[in-house]
Structures are given as C-alpha cells and as structure tokens.
Amino acid sequence: MAGDSQKLMTTSFSPTSFPHPSPLPPNSDPDGLPPHAGPLRFISPLPQNNDPDGLEADGRKWGIVACARGTGGYATARREAKTCSEANACERDSAASSATSSSTSYSSEPFSNNPCLACVETPCCKRLPLERIKVKTRADLETLQMYLRHRWFEVGLKDDGTWMLFYQRPCRNLDIHTGLCVVHGTPEQPWTCKEYPSYRCWYQRVFRTEQSLEFIRFDARRVEVLMTMVSYDVDTGEIADVPSWEEMIDTFASMPLDDPDRRAPGGKRKELRFPVPPPQKERHIELFRFRQQFPGVRIFKGKKEWVTVVETYEA
Secondary structure (H helix, E strand, C coil), rough: CCHHEEEHHHHHHHHHHHHCCCCCCCCCCCCCCCCCCCCCCCCCCCCCCCCCCCCCCHHHHCHHHHHCCCCCCEEEEECCCCCCHHHHHHHHHHHHHHHHHCCCCHHHCCHCCCEEEEHHCCHHHCCCEEEEEEEEEEHHHHHHHHHHCCCCCEEEEEEECCCEEEEEECCCCEEECCEEECCCCCCCCCCHHHHCCHHHHHHHHHCCCCCCCEEEEHHHHHHHHHHHHECCCCCCEEEEEECHHHHHHHHCCCCCCCCCHHHHCCCCEEEEEEEEECCHHHHHHHHHHHHHHCHHHHHHHHCCCCCEHHHHEEE
C-alpha cells in the first residue's frame, strides 16, 4: 500500500474540478454513508473481520421487523403504523418522494430559513460516519467492544438493523461557540454538507439525547450487557437469537453512556485504517473531501483502494 499511495491533498478536490449537476441528486440515506463500500478491515492488533461484504445491514436479525416479536409496540408508537412492515414502507415511500419530488437542492434554501440555525448540539458536525458493520457472531460483538475502548469512537444500531461506527470529533469548520459553519455558502463547503437534507436531519433525531426510539447508542459497557442478552450457536458462535427492540430500549435506558472524548486517558496513540475501493462517483469523492474536514483524519489513495486513517488512543 505504501508504495503506491500518496496523501490525498485537499486541493485535489477543488469544486471546479468536477462538473456537478445542479443540484446533485439528494442522498436518500440520511446517515451520510455511501451505500456500497469495501470490506471492513482493521490494522493490527484489532482482529480481522472475514465477512467479505461487511458494510451491509443485517436487518433480518437486528432490526425492528425481527425484534418486535409481533407486539408492534415500538414501531406503532413511532410511525403510527399498524405493523412494522407498514412502518418500513412509509420510510421507503418518504425516501423515494424526497428524491423525486423536487429539483431544488436543500442548500438552495435561504440560510436564514435553515433549521441548522436553531440546532444547538450540532450532532452532524461532531460525528464522522466511518463504517457499516455486520454483526453476526459473538466475535463481531467483541470487535465492537474493541472499537469502544478507543477514544472518539461510538457505535450505534439503527432500527433497520444496521450497525454503524462513528468517529466523534467536531469538524474543523464548526465554530464551537456559535454552532455555525464558518465555510457555509463558500466554495470551501463540502458538497456532502451542501446537499445534506437538513429539514429532515437524522442526526438531530437520534443524537440529541442518549436514548432514541429509532437508534440505540452503545459504549463498551452496553455491548457487554448486550452480549449476555444474545444467544449463540454453541458450535459456530453465530448469533442465534437477539433481544426485542423494546427490551434493548428498556435495558439501556438506565445505563448512561460514557464520553468518547474522555476515554483512554493517558492511553497509547494509534491509527486505525478503513480501506474502500477507489471511488467511482463524484459524490463518493466528495465524501472523502468531507472526511478531511475532521481533525485526526487523513486520506491516502492507491490504485486498488483509498484509505481513511483516523487517530485515536487505546485504553
């Protein structure tokens, strides 16, 4: 990798380098991750994940449809739908409608009307989504624990069954005192931010509190408890059964999260690497530019893969 890689400079992503359509097609996936990426890998000493497509969701096992146990309670309360399948249909219809109903980009709205102005916590500017992770075995849960012993890492489970890994540090362009982006409306603002659907912000819904009905946040202690709630195949270690969504919500409601920013005091500095195949679309290239806005993040590009390298400290 080192022989054919070079540091990816910010100047490589001049907005004038690419003939963007006007506007870019809205990303119907509000968490900001590209729908397809390479296998999940770790540098030593973290274990290798042998799942060749480890970024796809495993909703059949972990999501609401699998976890509701026929009670409908959680899905009915949040979606005001009769069944979990109706809730998922509503979500799909909403995404399709938002992608086709208008040719006006979200960034074209006057900034004075932007809901970001009223957002005090600015959760989308303080978290970098890194990976989607498949969790099929006890070893996969132990891998989550490994991540959560490192500073600035957070793991969460979406109600569609997707496990997600975040790097929790404020963007360099965020004014911590005002909560505003200092490059908003300028050529320096990444297209990922310009095209983000701020009027239906997923980050606001799930990160403003420790407990969201559509997203369960985890630290190492919560994962440890979860491992006792899961049943496994005695021969393979594969996950055979998981607790219901309502049971997980109730269990973790009384377990405050630790602060990733305070984790591993005096720990050893490390770098973790997240390789993916070279980007094939402009929006994927823009995602790399977006990632470079976060402290502790470097991008390397090679012929076979581009790598996001993040700084951390191990407990």
